Amino acid sequence: MKILGLNQDIVWKDKTDNFSLIENQLQNQDAELFLLPEMFSTGFCMDASEVSDKNEESLEFLKKISKEKNAAFCGSAPVAGNGNFYNRMYFVKPDSEVIYYDKRHLFSFSGEDKVYTPGKERVIVEYLGIRFLLQVCYDLRFPVFARNNNDYDAILYVANWPEKRVGAWEHLLKARAIENLSFVFGLNRIGTDGNNLFYQESSHCFFADGKEISEKNGNLVTAELDLNELKDFRNHFHFLNDRDTFEIID
Template sequence: MILCLAQLSPCWNDPGLGLEKMRKFAVEASQKDADLIAFPEQFLTGWDPDDTSFATKETGSLVGGMRDIAREAGIGIIGSFREESDNKPKNTCIAIGPDGDILAKYSKIHLFSPGGEDEHYLAGKDLGIFRYGSCKTGLAICYDLRFSPLFQAYRDKGVELMIVPSAWPSSRIKYLTLFTRSRAAEFQFFVASVNTVGPTPVDNYSGGTCIAGPDGTIRACGSGNEELVYYDIREEEVKSIRANFPVYRDYSKTDYKSLK
């Protein structure tokens, strides 16, 4: 499966323009034989922990627009939106197939409390897992990368690829690579982090989009500019590494909660 990571600047609080930009790059990725394209966290509006405007339902025009783009370009899309819920919106990532069908949805579980996101958004409670071709794929968002148990939960479900849309600022960019590699090596799956680039009213972003293999090595990475990053994900490599170096089997032998 050829995965494309769209390292792009958001269209700040202009989701209509964001959809136009998404369409342009989805078509380009499809023409270059990509099967699936992933966009950064809250790409259509820009990530803002204080702003809940443009919150919409899964049946709304923004998700509908992404579904139309997937069908038109003939490519799977990983997008995100501010999802309406009972009291506060959720920061939600969505996987859409090339036929426009919704494959999975994941709402950010670990909200970025240093920026106040937890004051304005509601945390998710469920994993987001789907099969794309033969590859079992999971979703997480940005700050989630710091929380190893979430990725363990995905490993427990047999996930082979994690896709992580992000708005990871320049001031902490070294940690995006660090945690992407760490989660990949720890749980022996591919981890693809697609990051924002350029200045926004919230912070400055310098890209650093990267894909780590199940051995923890970086397989592809972006620069500090807008660009599309491609990599051919081969889930058989995950199976091989897990079989030949069975870390997880040995991990499961210990009841850590019983340790004193």
């Protein structure tokens, strides 16, 4: 499977401009799965009442472009619902099937936990024979929630992870791949946001041994996921059989 991630320089609080930017930059690109950053339609913004989708604008955009390209699209957006706000990661298939995951670990350092409501469910999506665990940015720091119980093949992380802490982002992505014997694709944004935080290009895809398998061309990051190669690696290095048994109760 070919995955293509867009290192998007997100326009602050402007959905229309971001939708146009995405369409333009992906116009001549092909893949089975496209990744967009965390809060791809607005930037990582705490003004939830102002920027959150009230009428599923970001979701409708994903459905439209997914159908046009006959490919799945995945990224997160701020969403309003049931009197709450959520940082919601959508996985949209070309037949318009939608699976979503609400970010579990909210970034208290920025006050995200005071504005958005955390998700509770761990979400795995199967697409074209590959099982994907959906995760958003700060989730990366919490390995227990992402522990592989032989129930997924790859983790997708979408993020707004600033340059100041980018070393942690890159080291933890590789660690998650190694400890879970999985592909890990981490897509970060680029540019400067409305809070004057800078984001350097730092998107990566790692194989289960920690080797980088992504290629970069401008703002595009691509990787080929070979499920047979992963199965052979797991059969040879069956470390998951020795993992600790536990249950997340909250």
